[in-house]
Amino acid sequence: MFKQLFPGLLLGLTLAMPAFAGTAADDIQVIDPWAREVPPGLTTSAGFLGMKNTGDKEHKLVAAESANTGMIELHTHINDNGVMRMRPVENIPVAPGSTATLQPGGLHLMLMMIKKPLKAGEKMAITLVFEDGSKKDIEAEVRHFSMENMKH
Amino acid sequence: MLERARAPGTGYTKMKLFFRLFLALLISTSSVYAWSLFSGSEEGRYPGMGGDFTLQSAQGEISLKDFRGKVVLIYFGYTSCPDVCPTSLGALSAALKKLDSKEMQQIQPLFISVDPERDNVNKLQEYSRYFHPKMIGATSNLDYLQALASRYGAYFRKAEVENSSMGYAVDHSSTIFVVGKDGKLADMIQHSDSPKRILEHIRAVLGKNI
Numbered sequence A: 001m002f003k004q005l006f007p008g009l010l011l012g013l014t015l016a017m018p019a020f021a022g023t024a025a026d027d028i029q030v031i032d033p034w035a036r037e038v039p040p041g042l043t044t045s046a047g048f049l050g051m052k053n054t055g056d057k058e059h060k061l062v063a064a065e066s067a068n069t070g071m072i073e074l075h076t077h078i079n080d081n082g083v084m085r086m087r088p089v090e091n092i093p094v095a096p097g098s099t100a101t102l103q104p105g106g107l108h109l110m111l112m113m114i115k116k117p118l119k120a121g122e123k124m125a126i127t128l129v130f131e132d133g134s135k136k137d138i139e140a141e142v143r144h145f146s147m148e149n150m151k152h
Numbered sequence B: 001m002l003e004r005a006r007a008p009g010t011g012y013t014k015m016k017l018f019f020r021l022f023l024a025l026l027i028s029t030s031s032v033y034a035w036s037l038f039s040g041s042e043e044g045r046y047p048g049m050g051g052d053f054t055l056q057s058a059q060g061e062i063s064l065k066d067f068r069g070k071v072v073l074i075y076f077g078y079t080s081c082p083d084v085c086p087t088s089l090g091a092l093s094a095a096l097k098k099l100d101s102k103e104m105q106q107i108q109p110l111f112i113s114v115d116p117e118r119d120n121v122n123k124l125q126e127y128s129r130y131f132h133p134k135m136i137g138a139t140s141n142l143d144y145l146q147a148l149a150s151r152y153g154a155y156f157r158k159a160e161v162e163n164s165s166m167g168y169a170v171d172h173s174s175t176i177f178v179v180g181k182d183g184k185l186a187d188m189i190q191h192s193d194s195p196k197r198i199l200e201h202i203r204a205v206l207g208k209n210i
């Protein structure tokens, strides 16, 4: 009984510890993560979120992964006189105290080779990977396009 | 030696010829422009732009001519575009929802894929209907699409992208082209991510074309 409890206790401790160690994953506060519902027959979509850096040094999002995709890339859009050029970026930096926002028309998580179609209302589990190797699990809410345009 | 001496001479006459051609072009375009200014017709808005075309869709060939009497809303994009296209088409869809059924009867939304390599007509039909039941998805071969896009002032280019499993991206402009009931290009909606803006532009063209 104790033998079974002990590893759990240890795991609990190691999970709690980083809260004081200040890894990127601890410093970054994730705001409103969501992913766009995929039109029928397609396997590409985009994920968005805000990342607030509550720490005192710069952090970088360097990768993202999900069991439901073959690949996630970090992308941005360059608006070149009205021509939108989508390109990969190596990382997404977040200065201390500031917020980096991944949003339509700009930075996004490029969700590629999606295995199970994303349906509005569902959650998609994504793991964010930061420059120090720390990871953060998030749940992105899948939204239909009609849920995006309400703000306009 | 002789050839070398001749070369600059031909170059010079060529330049003169080009200059004359250029002058002729300048005069003819400016007179067309001047004519359009004085004629005061709708033609003046985008002289020499737009025009008829024929594309392939899941329902067979479709031509712009088929929609005379309707206001046609054209968007150039591609289905594996994960962000810009769905944002624009979603905004267009939201704008169309605001129209009453009488207005909607006079509207034909059209999605033109500039990525025929990856988008076949069946995929396009499904994709278009996802955004609006009335939207038609169509495409053609790359040469035809390139010529069509430049006639409308749209831009697209296949761009090889390094360090990405995308293979290639399609750089493209994100504009909704509004063709009036007479088949002429009537308006371009540049910031196509705001349903409110799109609605205003559509209503303005509908109003002019009754």
Ligand SMILES: [Cu+2]
Binding pocket: A075, A076, A086, A087, A108, A109, A110, B082
């Ligand atoms: Cu992307």
